[in-house]
Amino acid sequence: MVIGAGIAGLTAARALADACERVTVLDRDVLPAVPAPRRGTPQSRHLHVLLARGAEALDELFPGFLDELAEAGAVRADTQGDAHWYFDGHHVRRAPSGLFSYGLSRPLLEHRVRERVTGLGNVTLMPSTEVLGPVTTPDRTRITGVRTRPLPDGTDGTGGTDAAGETVLDADLVVDAAGRGSRTLHWLTELGHPLPAKTEVRADIVYVTRHFRREPHHLGGRKAAAIVGYPGHPRSGALITVEGDRFAVVLAGQYGEEPPTDEAGMLAYAESLAGPDVAEVLRTAEPLDEPARTRYPASVRHHYEKLDRHLGGFLVTGDALCTFNPAYGQGMTAAALEALLLRRLLAEGPGPGPGPDPHDLPRRFFRAAAKAVDTPWLLAAGGDLRFPEAEGRRGPADVLLDRYLTRYRAAASVDAALGRTFLRVVHMVEPPTALLAPGRVLRALRAARRATAPGTAGG
Known part of the structure; x- marks a missing residue:
């Protein structure tokens, strides 16, 4: 069971489809039959770009997908x-x-991903459906399904409290991909489970x-x-x-x-x-x-990987796990990478012990997802923490690194190879450590002396 039919939910469904007999994706919205903005993705009217690593990840999840995007009008550009x-x-x-x-556009991308997911024989989309809460074992250690109710088409259901029509849907695994509207923290509190630590950068x-x-x-x-x-x-x-x-x-x-x-x-x-x-x-x-x-307002990261006790059979992905300043364009790429990670873990089989072990999957997933999130978080949070107005921790090493990267950015105006490496890091194709390779550091420091003045074209 997947909560949310955005990019995170759809890619998670694709990952689950290889290992699960049936996958159901629940969403509050009426899902449009053509590319169009929808209530559940208020950012859909805004500029979106599919980063190079995100494009690779989607093409891995859906072979031939990039060719389909090009046929639909998406514009491929050398970065x-x-x-x-x-x-x-x-x-x-x-x-x-x-x-x-x-x-x-975001509506075009989401529409094409949704088409590929609905083309899978074992995936069903249930639009206009509100998830009211989880259903668990009596000892509240493992999720066994969710309580839902249908919403009238064309509404978001926020005005009503009537539980008429409530249905329990059983599931071996539930994935929260509901984005910033996730209610997981509220549910964990109700169930008496510990909440993850949170890091926030304004x-x-x-x-x-x-x-x-x-x-x-x-x-x-x-x-x-x-x-x-x-x-x-x-x-x-x-x-x-x-x-x-x-x-x-x-x-x-x-x-x-x-x-x-x-x-x-x-x-x-x-x-x-x-x-x-x-x-x-x-x-x-x-x-x-x-x-x-x-x-x-803020980039927020929930550190589920640091919990010593997880709700069995329950995962969190996409913006519900970590949300980034949208100016860096990383959200869709991070969600697709988390889906690839989930598919790999499911293909590897259960954790220690005989038979499927849903209690172990959350621990394995959250620890691996934390590593996947580290790079985009470093780029987004680090970029915002450059501003003195931003609230957050800054150590002596951060100050030295910022000084070096300031010179690196200037050097990229005269050295195209340095610019290429910087953009490969921005597009999450290379790790940030690529900027600190010894030969590259020396090259950047030398080129910075010849840098063009701000606002001057660099070729």
Whole structure:
């Protein structure tokens, strides 16, 4: 049983389908028959990009999936050769990298994943269904199913308390992929189970997305741009080419900076950024919809791996496990990697002891998932902790590392190879330690002396 039919829930269902006789995915929403935003994914109107590692993971879960995305209109782009990147105001030198990401809307991606999952013979989707709570063994040590009730189509069910129509669905394993709306912590408290420790880093980010018609002359034919905010300049912006010859454009601000939603205000905000790309599109392209605005308070990580006692037969994945500042674009990739991990653990068989051992799977999964989450968490939390306004621990080593990476970002404006490595880390293809290889450190320190001034094109 999987709670939630977003990317995390659908990829978890795909992983479970190889090992389970039947898989049921429950969701509160009416799931659209065509690509369209839905209530359960309020971020679906915003800019999304499928990172290179996330694209690889989805293609591993669903062979041929990337070809299907391309046929549906998703835009494949060389991350360094087809885009402008600005880090700390420095423009990363452009060059072919062989590192590809995919520009597409969240509704299109979710629709295509949902089609692949529903095509599996042993997976059933149950939309318009509310999960009321878990059902457990009498001693409350193991989950045995969930209590549900149907919701009227077109509503979210928040206005009613009538339990009429309540049904118990039995399950050997339940996976919470309900995202930020997860009720797992409440359920664990009710069952008398310990709660995981939590790490939180305030992001205080507000972002506004709007779509524009893309013409061949825009940006000299480039497909994307990202102007990343940095200490002293907490404004950022990005654009990607998505299906339908459109640009998805986002403006963002942190720690008191909030992009406006009126046309003149958005343009003025874009013109204040360290690069001209976003302002050029806002100035010259035809808008196709109204701006969508969202506030995101904090990145939150729940450390289930540190618990000494788990609820048997119960896992947590996706944003319910760890949610990242969306500016880093890691959420979908992290969810797909967790699904690959789950599939591997199920293929390895049970833990110690005879027969299937659902009590052992949570321990194995959460410990392995913590390692999978370490890299995106380091990138997102570390990026936000650069800002003095962010709350969180900073040690002497963090200060030294930040000083080095500040010089590295500058060096990438003149050394394309350094830029390529940095982007491979951003796209989760290489670990952050790749930036600290001895030869690369020396190269970065030397190149930083020749770096272009912030706001200057780097080729």
